Amino acid sequence: MDMDKEQRQADFDHCERIIKKHSKIFYYAFSQLPSEKAKAVYAIYAFCRTADECADGSQSSKKKVQLLRQLKKELDLFNEHEELDKPLWRALRHVFNTYDMDIGPFYDQLTGQSMDLTFTPPKTMEELERYSYYVAGSVGLMLVPVIASGSSAELHSSVISLGVAMQITNILRDIGEDYREKNRIYLPEDGLTHVHYSHHDLHNGTINENFIELWEKLAARAESLYSKFLFNIELLDPDSRIPVYLSAHVYRGILDAVRNNGYQCLTKRNYVTKAKMAQINAAANNAFGLREGDAFTVEK
Incomplete structure (x- = not known):
């Protein structure tokens, strides 16, 4: 060399x-x-x-x-x-x-x-998604030339959707950590007002129906963006589809991890288990028709 x-x-x-x-x-x-x-x-x-x-x-x-x-x-x-x-x-x-x-x-x-x-808290979901584009959707655009030989407006829109979905997922996972360690609340202010969930409730670590309603509203938006991206995953190069599929599904799995822990994202760190990652890996191999000997593995 x-x-x-x-x-x-x-x-x-x-x-x-x-x-x-x-x-x-x-x-x-x-x-x-x-x-x-x-x-x-x-x-x-x-x-x-x-x-x-x-x-x-x-x-x-x-x-x-x-x-x-x-x-x-x-x-x-x-x-x-x-x-x-x-x-x-x-x-x-x-x-x-x-x-x-x-x-x-x-x-x-x-x-x-x-x-x-x-930092100023986002007033609306639109403001949150604008911020999410800059910190995460931009990353999707950086990756496009590497993972997709062809380029189109549809592809660019899809990878931005994936980045925004991942950022919303980060926010929903890290609500407590962002508040305690950074004094930041990324939940839209109009959403907090609508469900009658106050900063005092957040300070006290309250998880109630109001909190869950807002959390699920943001999660639903993230999941729709994941679906938008995955619908267009064929726009990526064949050798890039499984890795990006894995990153999207594992990140999406964080949302279910929070749900499975009773929405405890104020004092608990939620993550996707190795068992769940193995399931996602198997689904990816199945979705793209890899033979057993060619399949990607969790250990790699």
């Missing part, structure tokens, strides 16, 4: 460690892509994780603003082909050289993270 290949491998290994540490679901799913595509996803994830840590780290608000501005400057340099000599940017340069990438969603991701820095 020549020095350039060794450096490139080291850069992608760096990105792989980031996704493996911070998102077991995405790593589980996307590690099953062909190697080159998997590496591209790892690099894209590493960028998004870096942006997320600028806004959600333990630093002061002033420091977070500085970090996000610095990342924006580094992205500007990258866009001008003058990127810093760092593993993330070297890996992303290889991705941009390999695939027909669009820089726009990367800037949208930074816009989403800046919305967290100046």
Whole structure:
């Protein structure tokens, strides 16, 4: 292996460690892509994780603003082909050289993270979905050139739907954690008012019919967006369909995990069990007609 290949491998290994540490679901799913595509996803994830840590780290608000501005400057340099000599940017340069990438969603991701820095609770579901586009739907658009050779408005709309669905799922899973640790309430204010669920109720960890009604309204919206994406999954490259199918269904499974725990998402962390992941994996193999010897496995 020549020095350039060794450096490139080291850069992608760096990105792989980031996704493996911070998102077991995405790593589980996307590690099953062909190697080159998997590496591209790892690099894209590493960028998004870096942006997320600028806004959600333990630093002061002033420091977070500085970090996000610095990342924006580094992205500007990258866009001008003058990127810093760092593993993330070297890996992303290889991705941009390999695939027909669009820089726009990367800037949208930074816009989403800046919305967290100046956080105000969403007033409506429309505001929540707008925010969800910037922090998650943008990621779907980043991935399109890697997972789909063809491009269409329908495909772009579908991957945005998947990203928004995943973000709403994150919000429904992390209601208590976001409130306690970040002092953020992502539930739409008009929805809280409609079901007569107050900030005092949230502070007290109250789970009642009012809470469940609003939770299920948001979950229903997420599930409709998952269905929209899955209906169009054939727009993806054949070698990318199962990994993305897995990520969508495992994430969707978080909603059922919360339900199965009596909607306890205020003091309990909910996750998809290995047994459930194995079921989803089997369903994916069955849906795409893989022979037993070709089937993906949970252990991979």
